[in-house]
Amino acid sequence: MAKVTGRIVVDTEQCKGCGVCIPVCPFDVIELAKEFNSKGFHYAYMKNPEACTGCMNCALVCPDAVIKVYRKKVRV
């Protein structure tokens, strides 16, 4: 059976750490990092990349358009 898997790439320098992407993720993939960028914001990162399906919910609500979404079909 084919299954889709995804990855997001966050532009950590431009991310403002608002966290709007976290509750919209249906698989609880995103979290704010303990580290921060040069502006002092805790940027978003994938804590659980295996669960990502590339649904784009996070990218749609991201106010700064810092999230790139990749999606691929894989055979299981």
Add this chain to the structure above:
Amino acid sequence: MDEQQAKTEDIIKKENLVFDKTKLLTDKAFHYCPGCGHGVVHRLLMEVIEELDIQEKTIGIAPVGCSVLAYHYMDIDMQEAAHGRAPALATGIKRTLPEKYVFTYQGDGDLAAIGTAETIHSCNRGENITIIFINNGIYGMTGGQMAPTTLENMKSSTTPYGRNVKQMGNPLKITELVAQLPGTCFVTRQAVHKPAYVRKTKKAIKKAFKYQKQEMGLSFIEIVSNCNSGWKMTPNDANKWLENNMLPFYPLGDLKTPEKK
């Protein structure tokens, strides 16, 4: 860990890219507060203009308010208007250059307070423009003062005990007001705090530009947005507050479409 790394590298390839920032947004970082809805609306506007391939034919009018610097982010022709006067300026531009797509981007203080006359009369005349109206119920840029759209009992820096309707009047539903005018062809209210609403808002903006091409009249899109700094909340709390308090008073949906008047 190495296996996972290899898998990630396998997925992050150009051919698998499904979402990226549109090229019509410049590389400059938005100056908006973290979590502000302005960024999403900027992106949707530029995505629509890119999809319709009208970058060279579009003129935007930037307002006064938080989005006063919108022309730094949108890679199209833009003009700055005096406070509230964006529809008047758009009228002039559209009448002299009728083949261009003209839109105004305004906040609630700009459109519903100082610019009420311009808004009502351009809607009544049925100018062939698109008005994008961002409603966050507050004057965000100047420090969270009460706006015409501030809800009853909502706290702001000039109404610290909540808006008292007897003293300060009722919140203004300007979208319902302009929907009654004969000049408007498409009046809708949308939001951008959830993915489903974002998709709907994009469709509405696209429709508005199509109606403008068909010279059907003025299209008016209200977008209920948040102002977490002005409301003194975290971005996620502000979105929840918006859902529970703003949306019951400002219900989403189409108020007027050319098919159903």
